[in-house]
Amino acid sequence: MPMSVQDLVIGLRAGNRASLARAITIVENGGPTTGEILQAISGDLGRATVVGFTGAPGAGKSTLVGAFVKALRQRGKSVGVIAVDPSSPLSGGAVLGDRIRMTDHAGDDQVFVRSLASRGHLGGLSRSASHVIDVMDAFGKDFILLETVGAGQSEVEVADIADVKIVVCAPGLGDDVQAIKAGILEIADILVVNKADNPLAERTARQLEARTTGNSGKTVPVLKTIALEGEGLDALADRVETIAALADASQKGKDRPRKLLKTATMEYLAAILEDDGNPALQRLSAKLVRGEVTFEEAAREALSIAVRLES
Incomplete structure (x- = not known):
């Protein structure tokens, strides 16, 4: 028997994983009760910290996200992961293989991983990604990690959704000119040079530090990680928690803007x-x-x- 929206929302608030999976499927596919679900959970939003991981293909985003999940779990945080995979322009299908790199967390009931197909949506995300974030937020996740498809200089939609934006860079990817002009760097709260055991990593880190120092009065930290070995993940988690805490402190005593509600309902509102x-x-x-x-x-x-x- 189909579950009612009321029962679905009750299940979400109670931490029922089956309710979470069902609600995600409905909002991802734009089911007829999507609007009702979003309205019902609107008062439960804004509790989770949304961390966006973006960067060029091959930078190791999925491996880094998997390692970051482990670092957060060691701190007792519950985690949701939304991994967006590109859809084939011919068949419309997607491999949805990012979760394969996160099988270490398959038995952890405090981790929920969902892969989404981009379905041709531009910007590095899928059309339904913000809806899925809202559902995970209402479920009670402490952190929601959002991994974009392999992004170029203009796929910066993640900046409108994530509370903390991490741009992942591969050693030696691009030259000095690319480092200067790459638009995607401008959205970063943290720059991560992954695969830091590569001999080119130090040079890439220096280029990025030179690119970000004093930019609009904001210095973006450049961290180095070796995701496969778990190196540098504690420092990254520390920095993410600091940025999130500062964002909360700046809104202390105020009604924090419902940014997630805005992004989640933007396309739906425009359509109706x-x-x-x-x-x-x-x-x-x-x-x-x-x-x-x-x-x-x-x-x-x-x-x-x-x-x-x-x-």
């Missing part, structure tokens, strides 16, 4: 506001354009309208 035949949506769209409501307020109201339309 195109419904010119509904007077309520027309009025809401006009209010949003005039600036009479915030995006978050419009998102909640639009989701509520959508639920009533679906029922």
